Amino acid sequence: MTSVRVRGIYATALTGLARSAGHSVVWASDPIRRRFDADFGEEPPAVDVSTTEDRLGVGIDGDPEGVVEVTETVAGVGRDALAWTDPAPRGAVFDAEVTDTVGGGALLDLGEREGYLPFDAAEGYVDTGDRFRVQVDDPEPPWSDARPELRTGVRTGGHLVSLDRGQSGPSADAGGERATELARTADLLDPDVPDGWGTHFRRPATDAGMDALGTALERAVAVADALDAALAEAPEDPAAGDLPRELATPLAGRWVRFGRESRFALDGRRRAVVPTMAGHHRIKAGHRAASTAVDFVEGVCGSAGVEEDDDSAGDAADGSFPFEATVRQFGPAEGDRVRIAHGKPDGRAFDLGRAEVTDLDPGGEVTLRRTMSGSGTYDGLGTRREPGDVAVTRVTEGRWWYPTVYRGEDGESKGTYVNVCTPVEVFPDAVSYVDLHVDVVRQPDGSVERVDDDELDAAEEAGDVPPDLAEKAREVASRLEEGL
Known part of the structure; x- marks a missing residue:
C-alpha cells in the first residue's frame, strides 16, 4: 500500500486507521510509537496527512496514487467525512495575473482558486495586472x-530532501559537522540531480539513514525531471497569452473535513490504543487550548464518560459527551456572539452572519438571535425580507437539522426554514455544520413544503455527497416534512 506520515490532533486515530487498511505509517512521533508499541519505518513518506489550521479536518498530499488510496481510508471513517480534490495542490505551477493587492501581498487568479503571493516572495514592485x-x-x-x-x-517538496530550481550545490537545515556530512552524502548518493537544481536537506534528514536519504533524493529527482519537462513546453515569458495557465501538477492534494459523527468514530479508533474521553476530537476541534485540558482529563480519569461497551461512534456517544462542561470552560456563553458557519457539500463555506446567544441549555440546545439587514426575499419561503426582521435559530448539538423562524419588527411570522445538515457542532466562536441542500419550510399560513431535492441529487451525482449521507439527509427531510 502507501507509506504515510500523520501529524496533528487526529494522528493517533488515523495512524490506527491507516495501519488497519494496510498502509505503512512512517516517521511516527514518540507518543505514537509508545501508544502502538510498534516499529515504524523511516523511509520517506509517499503521502503526508496533516491537521488543518482550524482543526476541522486534514490535508492529504503527495504521490497522486497514494493520495487517492489514503483519502479513501481517511474519508471512510464516517458518513459525514467529506473529501475534495485540491485544484491548487502543493507544488503546482501556474502562470497567473495579479487581480488585487492587499496588506502584505498580492492576490493572483489561479482559475478555480485564488492564491496569495507575499510581497517579500516576489522581486520588485508588485501591482494589479502584473x-x-x-x-x-x-x-x-x-x-x-x-x-x-x-x-x-520552483522547488520539489519533500520531508527529507528538496531540490531548488536555479540553485546549485547542496545545502542543509543544519550547522557544523552535520551540514558537511550531508553535503558529502549528496555526492555519495549520486542521484543524477538535473542541471540547474540545488539539493537541500531538511532538518529531519539529520536523523535519517542512507537508504532513506537515497529514496528521498530519487523521488525529488523524478519530480524535478517532470517539472523540467512541463516547463520546457511552457511559454518562456509567463506574461504571454491567456492566463491563468496551469503548467505542472507533480503532486496531488485532497482535503477531508470531518463531521461530528466522524470525530466520535475517530475517538473509538484512538480508544483502541490509549484512554480517550468522550468527545476527545470534538472538544479539541473546537478550541486550540482544549488539547491541554483534554490530555489532562485523560491522564487523570482515562476514558472519562465512556462505558465499556460504548464505541463512541455517531449518535451512541451523545449521551456521554460533556456538553455543559465544554461550553462552560471554552464557550459560548449567553450574550456571546457566534458565527453561523455554513459549509457546502462542494467544500466551500461562508457565514450566514453573527448571532447573539440568547439561551443555552445544558443538554445542548442553543438559541441564536439575529437582526436582519437589507431587503429581498427569504430563500425557499418567498416572503419579503426587510431591515429590522428578526431571525431566531435553535440548534442542538449533534442534531441533523435546525429551524430558523423569521419575524417582522411587528412580530408577524414570515415563515420557518429548517436546514438539513451534518450533525451540528457548537464551537466557542461558531455553530458549524455542512448543509445537505434538501430542506423543509413552513409558510406563515402553516403549509409545509420540502425544497431543493434536486440540488441534493446533483451533489450526490457529482460525488460531493456520498450515497449513505444523501440517504440520511432524505430520511431526515421526510421526518421533518411529516412532523411540521
Whole structure:
C-alpha cells in the first residue's frame, strides 16, 4: 500500500486507521510509537496527512496514487467525512495575473482558486495586472477564508530532501559537522540531480539513514525531471497569452473535513490504543487550548464518560459527551456572539452572519438571535425580507437539522426554514455544520413544503455527497416534512 506520515490532533486515530487498511505509517512521533508499541519505518513518506489550521479536518498530499488510496481510508471513517480534490495542490505551477493587492501581498487568479503571493516572495514592485510564474507553497482547504500561499521560485517538496530550481550545490537545515556530512552524502548518493537544481536537506534528514536519504533524493529527482519537462513546453515569458495557465501538477492534494459523527468514530479508533474521553476530537476541534485540558482529563480519569461497551461512534456517544462542561470552560456563553458557519457539500463555506446567544441549555440546545439587514426575499419561503426582521435559530448539538423562524419588527411570522445538515457542532466562536441542500419550510399560513431535492441529487451525482449521507439527509427531510 502507501507509506504515510500523520501529524496533528487526529494522528493517533488515523495512524490506527491507516495501519488497519494496510498502509505503512512512517516517521511516527514518540507518543505514537509508545501508544502502538510498534516499529515504524523511516523511509520517506509517499503521502503526508496533516491537521488543518482550524482543526476541522486534514490535508492529504503527495504521490497522486497514494493520495487517492489514503483519502479513501481517511474519508471512510464516517458518513459525514467529506473529501475534495485540491485544484491548487502543493507544488503546482501556474502562470497567473495579479487581480488585487492587499496588506502584505498580492492576490493572483489561479482559475478555480485564488492564491496569495507575499510581497517579500516576489522581486520588485508588485501591482494589479502584473503576471508571474508561481508555485503553490502552502495550500489551504476549500472551506477556509485563507488562500493558498505562493512563491515565485520552483522547488520539489519533500520531508527529507528538496531540490531548488536555479540553485546549485547542496545545502542543509543544519550547522557544523552535520551540514558537511550531508553535503558529502549528496555526492555519495549520486542521484543524477538535473542541471540547474540545488539539493537541500531538511532538518529531519539529520536523523535519517542512507537508504532513506537515497529514496528521498530519487523521488525529488523524478519530480524535478517532470517539472523540467512541463516547463520546457511552457511559454518562456509567463506574461504571454491567456492566463491563468496551469503548467505542472507533480503532486496531488485532497482535503477531508470531518463531521461530528466522524470525530466520535475517530475517538473509538484512538480508544483502541490509549484512554480517550468522550468527545476527545470534538472538544479539541473546537478550541486550540482544549488539547491541554483534554490530555489532562485523560491522564487523570482515562476514558472519562465512556462505558465499556460504548464505541463512541455517531449518535451512541451523545449521551456521554460533556456538553455543559465544554461550553462552560471554552464557550459560548449567553450574550456571546457566534458565527453561523455554513459549509457546502462542494467544500466551500461562508457565514450566514453573527448571532447573539440568547439561551443555552445544558443538554445542548442553543438559541441564536439575529437582526436582519437589507431587503429581498427569504430563500425557499418567498416572503419579503426587510431591515429590522428578526431571525431566531435553535440548534442542538449533534442534531441533523435546525429551524430558523423569521419575524417582522411587528412580530408577524414570515415563515420557518429548517436546514438539513451534518450533525451540528457548537464551537466557542461558531455553530458549524455542512448543509445537505434538501430542506423543509413552513409558510406563515402553516403549509409545509420540502425544497431543493434536486440540488441534493446533483451533489450526490457529482460525488460531493456520498450515497449513505444523501440517504440520511432524505430520511431526515421526510421526518421533518411529516412532523411540521
